[in-house]
Amino acid sequence: MKAFAQLFTALDETNKTNEKVKALKDYFMRVPDTDKMHMLALFTGRSPKRQINATQFRLWAMEASHIPAWLFEESYHVVGDLAETVALLLPDHEYSSSKTLTEWMAEIVALNNLPEVEKRDWLTRSWAALDRQERFVFNKILTGSFRVGVSQNLVIKALADVSGLDAATITHRLMGNWMPATYQFEELVHTDTAIEDVSRPYPFFLAYPVQETSTVQKTPEELQNLLGDAGEWQAEWKWDGIRAQLIKRDGQIFIWSRGEDLATDKFPELHPFMQQWPDGTVVDGEILSFKEGLPLPFAILQTRIGRKTLTKKVLEEGPVALIAYDCLEYDGEDIRYKTQTERRGLLEGLQHTTPYPEVFRISELIEFDSWAQLSQIREQSRAMVAEGIMLKRKNAHYQVGRRRGDWWKWKIDPLSIDAVMVYAQKGHGRRADLYTDYTFAVWDGDKLVPFAKAYSGLTDTEINKVDAFVKRNTLEKFGPVRTVKPELVFEIGFEGIQKSTRHKSGVALRFPRILRWRHDKPKDEADTIETLKAFLGEGPI
Structure with missing residues (x-):
């Protein structure tokens, strides 16, 4: 696990392609073949089935860290990531496990057959055997939230350089319904032709x-x-x-x-x-x-x-x-x-x-x-x-x-509408301390009716300015969500619209995102629910 955590950290700390490829190649050169396959499985979205639910994970983390629920929740809202919150709150121990990634993955899979009390004991012992960075990666795997800042293409490039095979061949062999327990690294890279899997698709x-x-x-x-x-x-x-x-x-x-x-x-x-x-x-x-x-x-x-x-x-x-x-x-x-x-x-x-x-x-x-x-x-x-x-x-x-x-x-160009921001929530990962997720509303008479959420489309500078506005203009707090003074207007783009009985506005949008911040438009000039519903005549796409 230590080598895998070091790889994760190396990839997370750089935006340079060559450095990421080097870190991947170094990992492939120094770990057992079984660890390579488990790493490839995780990096290509083949995470193991979740064996410990979120409620159990949070409860057992509070017990292990000896802190009350309110403090845990406040910490979580500040950090914005459950796996990282638990990794930071748990006390460090001198003992460090020498188990490989393969051994840890086998234990995670085996949890399926254990009663709840044994799962709790195993998790507590596991946390005690890992340092902080290992705990973070371990928690990510365990909670099903493992993501890494590297594209599959870079992983394939590094593996192609190490194996001497071309990237297209590696890409094709990594397609399909394989799992590390049944697919050996030798089959993937060192044979002239991989064992034929009749179900295997081609790379798109x-x-x-x-x-x-x-x-x-x-x-x-x-x-x-x-x-x-x-x-x-x-x-x-x-x-x-x-x-x-x-x-x-x-x-x-x-x-x-x-x-x-x-x-x-x-x-x-x-x-x-x-x-x-x-x-x-x-x-x-x-x-x-x-x-x-x-x-x-x-x-x-x-x-x-x-x-x-x-x-x-x-x-x-x-x-x-x-x-x-x-x-x-x-x-x-x-x-x-x-x-x-x-x-x-x-x-x-x-x-x-x-x-x-x-x-x-x-x-x-x-x-x-x-x-x-x-x-x-x-x-x-x-x-x-x-x-x-x-x-x-x-x-x-x-x-x-x-x-x-x-x-x-x-x-085709997206449909768009001008809307008022009414709610904000902090992001995750590197943006966990910034309000980056917003809810937008349009006018229905003299009331604002929420109709969509969006979190992409603004520059880093704009996000910082919106974050400062939210912190100065919060009206109410509902857990991680803040009701804000309805003042900022944004142009929201979307690919399609259709009627919806699940939403208060009566419509649901497809792929909503922020097109631009309308500094030139006061909130009273934002669009209405009638304008939004008029798009239904365009036909949902």
């Missing part, structure tokens, strides 16, 4: 946002400068669903989300056409709720996410379909090296022969002759219940991760 190819280029690319002239001849590109609608790979191998079917969640059982409507595919078929696409030939809002699809059992009502109210837009494996061959046009041809052939065309759909190609014409078509996105347009170079290969050049997403 991600589009680069047009709006994140050096200038906001909107005009046909700017698109011409960025992308060149329009004839070299194909355009499709950008759908708002669940990005997924659908796999048929060895007579078995698998559905993987982009977040590497195995979701086969969540979408039974897709099974019949997948069973019809020949073995060795992998298709990339978007799963959407579809009814009467039209896509439904993403919120309908969300009703399936997190459910253990799909009821008849859920299936009837939100039936799904696949909009396929790429073929990655055909007749057992990895065809990612083929051009976009060649892969599209194979995909069209596969979809053309399906007896389930209403469920196995194919992404429609948008016909256009110029960037000016496509710019006009893009304005129809909301009417199509789409987020914008995807641009794909016709001779592009299917690559790994987000690569600038061959796939672009040209999203």
Whole structure:
């Protein structure tokens, strides 16, 4: 655990890419292979199942630190992170454990079979055997809140440098339903070909946002400068669903989300056409709720996410379909090296022969002759219940991760509304001492009605100024939440809106975020609930 905690600290203390890669490579070079696999599991989101709930964790921490509940809660509100709070409050001990990360992970998994009193005793002994930094990382793992400030791409780069394999191969071998107890490091990096896992998906190819280029690319002239001849590109609608790979191998079917969640059982409507595919078929696409030939809002699809059992009502109210837009494996061959046009041809052939065309759909190609014409078509996105347009170079290969050049997403501008900040809450981690999470409201007559929360969009300087305002203008306190003087106005952007009976405002927003601080606008000129609800006529997206 000591080496893993040192790695975590080294990664947390630097923003320099080369230093992070060096720390990762040093770790790979000095720990046992089993520890390497557990580290990779944690860094790729494969944390063990939580064995101690939050109530038990807090109670046993208070007992071990010998402090009253009120002081613990005050400390927690100041620190903003439960794992760090407990690590700081517990007394230090001279004894330090020499257990490896693998040994600690085995003990955490074994907690599942222990009664509560034995879990408490084990946790108390474990805290006493770790220094403060080890306790912090240990607590993060135990509470299911482990996050590390390094991208998976950097981990893969370091591992590729150490193993001598290329990054694409490592990325592919780390995909799928593996766990460190059953996947050996030797299989991952030292064999010519990893042991075949028929369920393993390919790394997803991600589009680069047009709006994140050096200038906001909107005009046909700017698109011409960025992308060149329009004839070299194909355009499709950008759908708002669940990005997924659908796999048929060895007579078995698998559905993987982009977040590497195995979701086969969540979408039974897709099974019949997948069973019809020949073995060795992998298709990339978007799963959407579809009814009467039209896509439904993403919120309908969300009703399936997190459910253990799909009821008849859920299936009837939100039936799904696949909009396929790429073929990655055909007749057992990895065809990612083929051009976009060649892969599209194979995909069209596969979809053309399906007896389930209403469920196995194919992404429609948008016909256009110029960037000016496509710019006009893009304005129809909301009417199509789409987020914008995807641009794909016709001779592009299917690559790994987000690569600038061959796939672009040209999203429509967000909807926006001017709102008043009414509540504030402190952030987490490095921003635990700053008020960074805000609730916004619009006018309903002479009252302000909250409708959305947002925490992104402001600069560090602006956050510091808002934090100072909150501290000077707090009206009430409700635990960590502060009611503030309704004075500051912000422009809030969002991707879609729909009716909601769960919210006092009667609406729910999709991806709300702060676009800008409206210093020029007094609170009385903020928008109204009628203005917000008028967006419902735009159609939720």
